[in-house]
Amino acid sequence: MQALEGTLKDFHAIIPAGGVGSRLWPLSRAEAPKFLHDLTGSGHTLLRDTWNRVLPLAGSAGIVVVTGRAHRAAVEAQLPDLLESNIVLESEPKDSSAAIGLAAAILHRRYPDVIVGSFAADHVITDAERFRHTVAEAVAVAREGYITTIGIAPTEPSVGFGYIAKGEPLAIEGAPHAHLVERFVEKPDLATATAYLESGEYLWNAGMFIARADRLLEQLAVTEPLLHEGLLEIAAAWDTSSRTHVTDAVWPLLPKIAIDYSVAEPAAAAGRLAVVRGDFAWDDVGDFSSLAKLLSGNRPGELAILGEGARVLADSSSGVVVSQSSRVISLIGVHDIVVVDTPDALLVTTREHAQRVKSVVDAIKLAGRDDLL
Structure with missing residues (x-):
């Protein structure tokens, strides 16, 4: 070309x-x-x-x-x-x-x-x-x-x-x-x-x-x-x-x-x-399942990690971890998991249910917690 x-x-x-x-x-x-x-x-x-x-x-x-x-x-x-x-x-x-x-x-x-x-x-x-x-x-x-x-x-x-x-x-x-x-x-x-x-x-x-x-x-x-x-x-x-x-x-x-x-x-x-x-x-990286696929190069069974200085210990686990904190995140025997750790909020779900994260945002809006949005 x-x-x-x-x-x-x-x-x-x-x-x-x-x-x-x-x-x-x-x-x-x-x-x-x-x-x-x-x-x-x-x-x-x-x-x-x-x-x-x-x-x-x-x-x-x-x-x-x-x-x-x-x-x-x-x-x-x-x-x-x-x-x-x-x-x-x-x-x-x-x-x-x-x-x-x-x-x-x-x-x-x-x-x-x-x-x-x-x-x-x-x-x-x-x-x-x-x-x-x-x-x-x-x-x-x-x-x-x-x-x-x-x-x-x-x-x-x-x-x-x-x-x-x-x-x-x-x-x-x-x-x-x-x-x-x-x-x-x-x-x-x-x-x-x-x-x-x-x-x-x-x-x-x-x-x-x-x-x-x-x-x-x-x-x-x-x-x-x-x-x-x-x-x-x-x-x-x-x-x-x-x-x-x-x-x-x-x-x-x-x-x-x-x-x-x-x-x-x-x-x-x-x-x-x-x-x-x-x-x-x-x-379009529309959800965390897409992010996991992107970061792993679409290789099933891998654990993708995103975050400068992320501290992750994993044993027989796959999915994606996004870390914005100094916490150690330990995963044992969990598959297709999604963990997003920020200073004021923690999300844990699976790749299968990644599209449903929007419902959490909707619930936070209804609760009036704009500080979390």
């Missing part, structure tokens, strides 16, 4: 850095969400790893980060080369349509022909060069007017991801793996996921979107006109002295909706959505 040379013409990367990652509690908290943690042992946070992946495609001046006002200092500390004009601050979370849409609207005012690509701040991708080649294909498709997503070639019948059904192939120069999208499928049961894998016609939905900013905004205008109107109003004021006043007035009134529902699904129904297959390892 030949290395890409230089940044992509007219391309800007958007990194939405939001969400708490409630299924990774008590490691991930409101003040220290998932994207601000090193979950791979690389020595970098997931946010920094995302920046490093897209930097050769867009350059430091071509990367916009959307995050909460409370995380501004942490984000800027992680990304010292992020331009002040390229950090978009949310006063409150409004889901992915508003976050990505606002960044696209701002960039469209600055650069009318801009192509934008959105890449979550908290995903893990291990083959950065193959990832960049796939993005370059998606940009080529976007130049032809399609809203484009990247679908990951599935390696197992996962029930934790949504799926994309491929349609007809597209004959676009520079994009040999591009297809129309036939439809999106929500997380399936195991039998359905197995059938999808065997068919070879389905890809995992990784939530990456690449499009001309004008086309993305046109789709929002059709499906979410109130959201579209509000985003354009904020974008018009963004590079002026009225930014804070207008944002504070308009942002709280914007509807919350995921970009899958506001843009991707209606674009697919209209024949305007394309997918490029990504043949690189990808994981």
Whole structure:
């Protein structure tokens, strides 16, 4: 595979850095969400790893980060080369349509022909060069007017991801793996996921979107006109002295909706959505079972340990231990266990029940213990 040379013409990367990652509690908290943690042992946070992946495609001046006002200092500390004009601050979370849409609207005012690509701040991708080649294909498709997503070639019948059904192939120069999208499928049961894998016609939905900013905004205008109107109003004021006043007035009134529902699904129904297959390892690290698999290299029966200075004694045990304390953690004869030890909270579960951690977070909210969130 030949290395890409230089940044992509007219391309800007958007990194939405939001969400708490409630299924990774008590490691991930409101003040220290998932994207601000090193979950791979690389020595970098997931946010920094995302920046490093897209930097050769867009350059430091071509990367916009959307995050909460409370995380501004942490984000800027992680990304010292992020331009002040390229950090978009949310006063409150409004889901992915508003976050990505606002960044696209701002960039469209600055650069009318801009192509934008959105890449979550908290995903893990291990083959950065193959990832960049796939993005370059998606940009080529976007130049032809399609809203484009990247679908990951599935390696197992996962029930934790949504799926994309491929349609007809597209004959676009520079994009040999591009297809129309036939439809999106929500997380399936195991039998359905197995059938999808065997068919070879389905890809995992990784939530990456690449499009001309004008086309993305046109789709929002059709499906979410109130959201579209509000985003354009904020974008018009963004590079002026009225930014804070207008944002504070308009942002709280914007509807919350995921970009899958506001843009991707209606674009697919209209024949305007394309997918490029990504043949690189990808994981959204959605729960501690995913983290255990990631850290162990998907080797069953191993015990993965994360935490600087973690003190773990294990005998005939497997699973994952995350330690943020100085306590000695001893495990004897337990399999697929999850132990997360922090200074003020301890979680013990199994990989099988890792998805249920979110219910603990919901219970803590009901109890009014915001200090633990």
